[in-house]
Amino acid sequence: MYHWKTIVRYGLPLLTICVLIEIFVGQLLQQQDNLLLERLPIFLISIPVINSVGGNIGSILGAHLASGLHIGSVSLTLKDKTMRETVLTALIMGFITYSFLAIGIYLLGIFTGINMDIHFLNFIGILLATGFVLVCLLSIISVLTAFISFKRGIDPDDVVSPVVTTFGDTLGIILLFLFIGVGGL
Amino acid sequence: MLAKEMLKQSLPLVLLCGIGGLFTGNTLGLMIDLFERIPGLLVIVPGIIALRGNISTAFGSRLGSAYHLGIINEKNMWNNELKQNVLGSLALSMLISIIMGILAYITTVFFFHTSPNPVILIGIVIIAGIISGLILTGLTIIIIYLVFKRGYDPDNITGPALATVGDIITIFCIFATALFMEAIF
Numbered sequence: 001m002y003h004w005k006t007i008v009r010y011g012l013p014l015l016t017i018c019v020l021i022e023i024f025v026g027q028l029l030q031q032q033d034n035l036l037l038e039r040l041p042i043f044l045i046s047i048p049v050i051n052s053v054g055g056n057i058g059s060i061l062g063a064h065l066a067s068g069l070h071i072g073s074v075s076l077t078l079k080d081k082t083m084r085e086t087v088l089t090a091l092i093m094g095f096i097t098y099s100f101l102a103i104g105i106y107l108l109g110i111f112t113g114i115n116m117d118i119h120f121l122n123f124i125g126i127l128l129a130t131g132f133v134l135v136c137l138l139s140i141i142s143v144l145t146a147f148i149s150f151k152r153g154i155d156p157d158d159v160v161s162p163v164v165t166t167f168g169d170t171l172g173i174i175l176l177f178l179f180i181g182v183g184g185l
Numbered sequence: 186m187l188a189k190e191m192l193k194q195s196l197p198l199v200l201l202c203g204i205g206g207l208f209t210g211n212t213l214g215l216m217i218d219l220f221e222r223i224p225g226l227l228v229i230v231p232g233i234i235a236l237r238g239n240i241s242t243a244f245g246s247r248l249g250s251a252y253h254l255g256i257i258n259e260k261n262m263w264n265n266e267l268k269q270n271v272l273g274s275l276a277l278s279m280l281i282s283i284i285m286g287i288l289a290y291i292t293t294v295f296f297f298h299t300s301p302n303p304v305i306l307i308g309i310v311i312i313a314g315i316i317s318g319l320i321l322t323g324l325t326i327i328i329i330y331l332v333f334k335r336g337y338d339p340d341n342i343t344g345p346a347l348a349t350v351g352d353i354i355t356i357f358c359i360f361a362t363a364l365f366m367e368a369i370f
Contacts, residue, residue, distance in 0.1 A: 001254075001256055001266055002247065002251075002266050002269045002270055002273070003269050003273075004269045004270075004272035004276060005273075006273075007270065007272075007273025007274070007276075007277070008273055008276050008277055008280070011240070011243065011277045012277065012280060012281070015236065015239060015277060015281050016281065018235060018236070018239060019232055019235075019236060019281055019284060019285045019288060020288065022231045022232035022235045022236070022285075023228060023229075023232050023285070023288050023289055023292055024292075025232075026227060026228035026229060026230060026231045026232055026289070027228055027292060027293075027296055029228070029230070029231065030224075030225075030227050030228050030293075030296075030297070033221075033227060036227075037227075041214055041217060044210070044213050044214060044217070045207070045210035045211060045213060045214050046210060047210065047213070048206040048209035048210045048234070048356075049203055049206035049207055049209075049210055050206075051206070051231075051234075052202055052203060052205065052206035052209070052348060052349055052352055053199060053202065053203045053206065055238065055348055056198075056199050056202050056344065056348055056349070057199060059242055059246070059344040059348065060191075060195050060199070060340070060344055062344075063246050063249055063340040063341075063343075063344050064191065064340055064341075066246065066249075066250060066340075067249060067250055067253050067340050070250050070253060070254065071253055071254075082187060085187055085188050086187065086188070086191065088188065089187075089188040089191045089192055092192070093192065093196050093199055096196065096200075097196070097200055097203050100200060100203070101200075101203040101204075101206070101207070104203070104204065105207065105210070108210075108211060112211065112214065114214060155247070155250070157249070158243055158246075158247070160246075161238075161242040161243050161246055162239040162242075162243060165235055165239055165242070165348070166235060166239070169231050169235055173231075
């Protein structure tokens with residue numbers, strides 16, 4: 001079923017695009033180096049958490065949909081009940097996880113003694129808003145990617161994870177900067 | 186039924202991964218001086234982390250589907266399907282690391298009009314990319330084996346477990362490689 005050349009051939013174009021986007025994300029970070037490295041390093045610490053949770057939930061969702069499509073328990077319609085149930089579970093999971101972790105990041109910030117010139121509630125608000133909007137957007141992207149790739153005869157397993165994590169990294173950082181702005185920082 | 190099982194198996198893991206994200210974030214916090222000394226280093230962080238996550242979660246996701254299709258299982262794991270997957274993942278790691286190093290250098294010169302030492306920047310990406318690739322491929326096989334042995338659905342576990350362990354290992358590889366390259370040049 002698998003051959004390494006096929007894996008490289010299918011993976012390379014998509015990963016190259018992902019890398020291009022991630023380099024753009026990296027440039028966004030570098031643009032904000034004053035905020036992230038000096039003013040509020042707590043947001044630098046938050047970035048891997050935001051991205052990892054968003055990417056994980058999107059990937060779990062994608063992996064479930066991919067397996068469902070492979071074995072035929074999920075059908076290619078946006079009305080599919082199993083798909084909807086899986087998406088709802090992903091959203092609930094996102095909300096619970098981000099709530100816990102926002103508190104965790106704040107405690108870590110206090111514990112490690114970095115510059116914390118931000119109110120607790122302000123920080124939690126920014127993180128939860130970023131996290132929840134992110135999970136909603138990623139769920140939509142995950143479903144669409146799984147369905148479209150499967151319909152075109154491409155294995156969703158090869159496609160969904162990279163697409164979701166790349167979008168997750170980009171959107172996560174853009175949303176974070178957006179809500180930091182809304183929070184007036 | 187599906188939602189309940191998905192929550193039960195995935196939520197603790199997503200939380201755990203988020204805590205892993207805290208470690209990654211904290212390591213980034215420790216690297217602040219390094220980011221200020223090596224221009225362009227912050228730019229490659231999202232890319233190299235995403236690359237690792239993408240390649241190994243796609244690897245895990247493919248093995249998950251192979252399991253659902255009955256191609257591999259805990260008694261028949263070390264077959265050609267697995268070998269081709271390992272080879273494909275390693276080849277992708279190598280190729281994409283080279284592309285990313287060059288892109289990071291070019292975009293940093295273009296956007297910031299500063300010229301980071303190309304040998305240091307590209308060297309960090311390639312060395313960190315390949316070392317973390319080797320470590321993570323080995324880890325993927327171990328995780329898949331444990332998941333099979335315990336009879337869990339790999340779709341619930343491999344993606345998040347790999348993405349998180351991957352982030353931590355990758356950021357340490359970047360940290361160590363950056364220190365190493367700085368010491369040499």
